Amino acid sequence: MTNTVITKWSQDMKFETVLPNGVSLMLGSSADGDEKIASxxxxxxxxxxxxxxxxxxxxxxxxxxxxxxxxxxxxxxxxxxxxxxxxxxxxxxxxxxxxxxxxxxxxxxxxxxxxxxxxxxxxxxxxxxxxxxxxxx
Missing domain, CATH: 3.30.300.20 (K homology (KH) domain)
Incomplete structure (x- = not known):
């Protein structure tokens, strides 16, 4: 079984990742002050x-x-x-x-x-x- 995710740069140190089931997650670094983003x-x-x-x-x-x-x-x-x-x-x-x-x-x-x-x-x-x-x- 192979899984594919697509990850696209959003802005600053934030990336949007789309999972195989279509769910979208925002990931990144809180270095830019966004404490609510998952690393x-x-x-x-x-x-x-x-x-x-x-x-x-x-x-x-x-x-x-x-x-x-x-x-x-x-x-x-x-x-x-x-x-x-x-x-x-x-x-x-x-x-x-x-x-x-x-x-x-x-x-x-x-x-x-x-x-x-x-x-x-x-x-x-x-x-x-x-x-x-x-x-x-």
Whole structure:
């Protein structure tokens, strides 16, 4: 499968990217003072969390596990030298609900991390990834 995106310079350090499904995103650098624009690196970090989150929710639904809420916190260390990239990434999986089945949740997260999340696999090629699971009732 091949994906194609079209990225066009908009102005200053801003670019419009059109995804294969037609959705349009504005990306760029906040160096020109626009604090509301997403940077490419931060979007990569968000993509990592979303990719894994989709896996986890899908697996837990198949296991008939009910959650009242779920979030993933992502923190990454950017190298000092150019080309700057994330060399260390920490992901926190936060589960909320009554009587959470920790064994099944652990299995779902582990399957995402080790088998299903393609973005995770890409990140592994350049970053050390640490994960933690948090349970909240």
């Amino acid at each position: 490419p690196k931060v979007l990569m970090l968000s993509s990592l969390a979303v990719c894994s989150g989709i896996d986890v929710v899908s697996i837990l639904e198949k296991m008939k596990i009910q959650l009242s809420d779920f979030k993933i916190t992502s923190e990454a260390n950017l190298t000092d030298e150019h080309p700057k990239y994330y060399n260390k990434v920490s992901l926190g999986y936060h589960f909320y609900g009554e009587n959470l089945d920790k064994e099944k949740i652990n299995k779902a997260v582990n399957l995402s991390i080790t088998k299903y999340c393609g973005v995770m696999e890409m990140f592994r090629s350049f970053a050390e990834i640490k994960t933690e699971i948090h349970y909240n009732s």
